[in-house]
Amino acid sequence: MLQYLGRRLVGIIPVLLIVMTLAFAVIRLIPGDPVRNIIGGQPVSQQVMDNLRAYFNLDEPVYKQYFGFMRNAFVGDFGISYRNRQPVTKVFFQQLPATLQLAAGGILVGILVGGLLGIVSGLFPDSWLDTSFMFLALIGVSMPTFYSAMLLILVFSVILRWIPVVGGGFMGLILPSISSGLWAAGNLARLIRSAILDVMNEDYIRTARAKGLIERRVVLGHAARNASIPVLTLMGLQLALFFGGAAITETVFARQGIGKLLVDSVLEKDYPIVQFGILFTTSAYVFINLAIDMLYAFIDPRIRYD
Amino acid sequence: MHRRWLGVLLGLLLLLTSVAALADLTVVWGEDRDDLATLDPRITQSRHELQVIRQVFDSLITLDDAGNPVPWLAESWDVAADYTSITFHLKPGILFHDGTPCNADAFKFTYDSIADPATGSQAAIDYLGPYKGTVVHDDLTFTVEYTRPYGAMISGFVLTYLAPVSPTAVQANGDAWFAENPVGTGPFKFVEWVRRSHITLVKNTEYNWAPANALHNGPAYIDTLGFKFIKENSTRAAALETGEIHVGDLMDPLDVMAFEGDDDFDVFLGRVGGVPVTLYLNTSRFPTNDRAVRQAIFHALDLETIVDNVFFGYLKAATGVLASSTFCYWPGGDGYYPYDPAKAEAILEEAGWVDTNGNGIRDKFGQELSIYCPIIFKATLMTAVQAELRKVGIDLNVENVTKARQDELIMNNEYEAGLVRWVATDPSVLGILMHTDNIPAPGYFKFNWQHYSSSVIDRLLAEAESATSPDERCSIYATLQELVYDLALMVPLQETTQTVVYASNLTGLRWEVGNYQAIFYDVQLAD
Numbered sequence: 001m002l003q004y005l006g007r008r009l010v011g012i013i014p015v016l017l018i019v020m021t022l023a024f025a026v027i028r029l030i031p032g033d034p035v036r037n038i039i040g041g042q043p044v045s046q047q048v049m050d051n052l053r054a055y056f057n058l059d060e061p062v063y064k065q066y067f068g069f070m071r072n073a074f075v076g077d078f079g080i081s082y083r084n085r086q087p088v089t090k091v092f093f094q095q096l097p098a099t100l101q102l103a104a105g106g107i108l109v110g111i112l113v114g115g116l117l118g119i120v121s122g123l124f125p126d127s128w129l130d131t132s133f134m135f136l137a138l139i140g141v142s143m144p145t146f147y148s149a150m151l152l153i154l155v156f157s158v159i160l161r162w163i164p165v166v167g168g169g170f171m172g173l174i175l176p177s178i179s180s181g182l183w184a185a186g187n188l189a190r191l192i193r194s195a196i197l198d199v200m201n202e203d204y205i206r207t208a209r210a211k212g213l214i215e216r217r218v219v220l221g222h223a224a225r226n227a228s229i230p231v232l233t234l235m236g237l238q239l240a241l242f243f244g245g246a247a248i249t250e251t252v253f254a255r256q257g258i259g260k261l262l263v264d265s266v267l268e269k270d271y272p273i274v275q276f277g278i279l280f281t282t283s284a285y286v287f288i289n290l291a292i293d294m295l296y297a298f299i300d301p302r303i304r305y306d
Numbered sequence: 307m308h309r310r311w312l313g314v315l316l317g318l319l320l321l322l323t324s325v326a327a328l329a330d331l332t333v334v335w336g337e338d339r340d341d342l343a344t345l346d347p348r349i350t351q352s353r354h355e356l357q358v359i360r361q362v363f364d365s366l367i368t369l370d371d372a373g374n375p376v377p378w379l380a381e382s383w384d385v386a387a388d389y390t391s392i393t394f395h396l397k398p399g400i401l402f403h404d405g406t407p408c409n410a411d412a413f414k415f416t417y418d419s420i421a422d423p424a425t426g427s428q429a430a431i432d433y434l435g436p437y438k439g440t441v442v443h444d445d446l447t448f449t450v451e452y453t454r455p456y457g458a459m460i461s462g463f464v465l466t467y468l469a470p471v472s473p474t475a476v477q478a479n480g481d482a483w484f485a486e487n488p489v490g491t492g493p494f495k496f497v498e499w500v501r502r503s504h505i506t507l508v509k510n511t512e513y514n515w516a517p518a519n520a521l522h523n524g525p526a527y528i529d530t531l532g533f534k535f536i537k538e539n540s541t542r543a544a545a546l547e548t549g550e551i552h553v554g555d556l557m558d559p560l561d562v563m564a565f566e567g568d569d570d571f572d573v574f575l576g577r578v579g580g581v582p583v584t585l586y587l588n589t590s591r592f593p594t595n596d597r598a599v600r601q602a603i604f605h606a607l608d609l610e611t612i613v614d615n616v617f618f619g620y621l622k623a624a625t626g627v628l629a630s631s632t633f634c635y636w637p638g639g640d641g642y643y644p645y646d647p648a649k650a651e652a653i654l655e656e657a658g659w660v661d662t663n664g665n666g667i668r669d670k671f672g673q674e675l676s677i678y679c680p681i682i683f684k685a686t687l688m689t690a691v692q693a694e695l696r697k698v699g700i701d702l703n704v705e706n707v708t709k710a711r712q713d714e715l716i717m718n719n720e721y722e723a724g725l726v727r728w729v730a731t732d733p734s735v736l737g738i739l740m741h742t743d744n745i746p747a748p749g750y751f752k753f754n755w756q757h758y759s760s761s762v763i764d765r766l767l768a769e770a771e772s773a774t775s776p777d778e779r780c781s782i783y784a785t786l787q788e789l790v791y792d793l794a795l796m797v798p799l800q801e802t803t804q805t806v807v808y809a810s811n812l813t814g815l816r817w818e819v820g821n822y823q824a825i826f827y828d829v830q831l832a833d
Binding site for chain 2: 154254255
């Protein structure tokens with residue numbers, strides 16, 4: 001097990017190196033001049049342009065910029081943002097807490113709502129409850145985030161005045177969590193329902209019932225545990241998705257977050273931010289996947305890594 | 307156990323302080339951009355950043371509503387007869403927010419650092435002009451010297467860009483720190499900036515050097531001034547409605563319409579100075595190299611109706627190369643080419659543009675009258691313009707592109723028309739759009755998009771810059787504006803308008819001449 005973990009960790013290194021190289025190359029392949037974007041279309045003299053190019057080392061040949069980037073990244077220096085002139089890691093980690101809060105909120109909404117709808121639907125297939133819950137789940141997966149976000153603001157903020165539109169703290173997290181968690185909830189509900197339906201027909205469920213277990217123990221102890229493997233996979237992907245930020249939710253609710261930061265940085269050709277952002281989100285995917293793989297072994301003792 | 311009680315205590319404390327904060331008089335501005343980069347006036351080039359910076363920093367001079375310069379930090383000033391220098395006499399006792407005196411040395415430091423390439427100034431350096439240096443005579447007197455006559459100097463000193471920064475703060479902490487922790491002399495002191503969320507300022511209780519045109523002197527009336535970044539138009543409108551913000555900037559015309567009927571809100575429409583939203587026509591490419599085509603476009607457009615329909619009557623059709631509120635605006639453009647589609651067709655027929663293949667688009671020499679126009683904003687307006695031109699047989703091929711793609715097309719001269727707008731207070735902005743040196747070229751993104759090289763225009767621009775009286779400047783700029791109208795190098799479409807909605811219990815909001823940025827110094831909030 002530990003050996004396997006070690007092998008996986010070593011395997012991550014080339015992945016990250018390749019991703020860094022790709023990130024460096026791709027952002028430079030998009031046409032446009034970063035210095036032009038810093039100026040933002042204002043009229044400036046050639047002198048201003050030259051000064052800025054030198055300031056950000058953009059006057060160096062590309063191969064020099066590349067080796068400089070890789071060498072500095074190795075010691076944790078990812079350069080300064082073209083737009084903010086602040087260290088990239090500082091700019092990025094300023095936005096990260098808001099993203100993590102929204103990720104937690106969204107996943108929580110996803111698990112609570114999706115779990116409830118999915119388990120009930122799975123246990124009572126083809127009932128009216130199942131039909132209406134699956135209809136709700138369908139709405140969850142199909143409604144665009146910007147639309148659900150605006151509806152939530154209209155109902156809970158403007159009409160009912162329960163929750164501030166752009167408030168901070170816990171109150172400010174409620175509507176964005178619902179809005180971004182709806183999609184996860186819909187997906188989870190559908191997946192959990194089918195997983196439970198599959199599991200409930202297995203032999204070991206019949207055995208569990210035959211040995212006289214009460215239904216609650218059958219469902220929670222046997223069915224839920226076995227149904228959780230595909231659910232866990234989906235939740236891992238979902239969580240990694242949240243780590244990349246939720247640009248639309250962040251925009252509509254005027255929240256901080258790395259989603260908007262990355263979108264803006266790509267448009268503004270803020271190379272250092274984009275490079276670090278891609279590295280960070282890739283790492284999030286890689287490590288969350290690894291963690292989920294490890295969790296499999298705990299949930300299902302039959303899964304062994306040698 | 308201990309820690310839990312500490313948590314409860316902290317929570318209570320937080321609750322108490324937030325209640326206390328509510329008791330303060332707070333005004334919040336809803337800002338439509340959320341990615342401000344710097345609050346250093348020497349470095350910024352963004353009007354969104356200036357909106358905040360204006361409250362924290364003061365200028366030497368400002369303009370009254372009639373556009374005349376009046377004293378602010380400077381008690382008086384003398385411009386040298388040959389326009390190669392200007393001497394300022396400061397008000398005594400001005401202090402930066404860090405308690406250090408704002409004296410002649412501070413101005414020398416500010417201007418020297420703007421001129422220093424290492425600072426990386428994005429706009430201030432250009433407004434400083436042909437700067438030679440600053441000579442300090444005594445604590446309150448200094449002279450700014452230029453390498454050549456510079457007639458537009460006053461128009462630079464009224465701008466926020468050239469506001470003095472605290473030398474002590476910059477030298478002790480560096481430019482990067484200062485960009486996030488601005489220290490000026492203004493009526494509001496910087497407190498915090500949570501990136502992509504909000505900025506908080508508090509009133510400067512020491513303040514007693516208000517500009518001559520302010521409504522009062524002494525500290526500001528409101529205690530706290532907040533800037534909440536809300537990019538989404540409808541969210542900004544919702545926050546205004548729930549009272550979370552008091553002023554909403556750049557509101558959507560549809561929202562403006564909804565708020566206008568509401569007694570709790572007032573609407574402000576500021577016609578911004580500079581260059582209106584204008585269609586620049588490329589004279590170096592077929593078919594816009596034909597003056598007849600360019601003039602026909604003017605005659606074919608019923609701009610008043612188009613702008614009225616597209617923006618629900620809140621915006622105004624442009625009537626000149628310069629926006630109507632700009633200094634030296636030449637009114638002769640209004641009606642120079644009246645709306646007359648029959649005349650447009652006649653001009654085109656006479657120049658040989660006929661629809662020979664019956665596809666509804668005129669052609670000549672076997673080539674269609676098709677004009678490629680990449681744009682990055684104003685898609686709705688351009689769709690309406692496209693439809694109008696189609697009626698007289700002109701195909702305006704509008705394509706929505708990214709900024710990077712647009713810049714590439716412009717630099718490689720692969721377009722026939724492009725959309726430009728400019729916020730400025732001074733007519734010298736025309737040089738950026740008209741001078742031969744500013745024709746774009748591969749690797750050089752510049753703004754003479756009409757690709758028109760003219761020694762006459764260049765000479766007029768140079769004469770205007772070194773003109774020694776405002777009347778002389780304006781008469782030169784009038785000649786220039788009439789000339790480019792006659793050549794039909796561009797078609798002005800719509801005046802840039804600041805659409806602001808604010809709570810009607812808020813009074814004393816003033817607007818800077820030219821760019822219509824809000825000034826919160828005199829603002830009061832009734833119950």
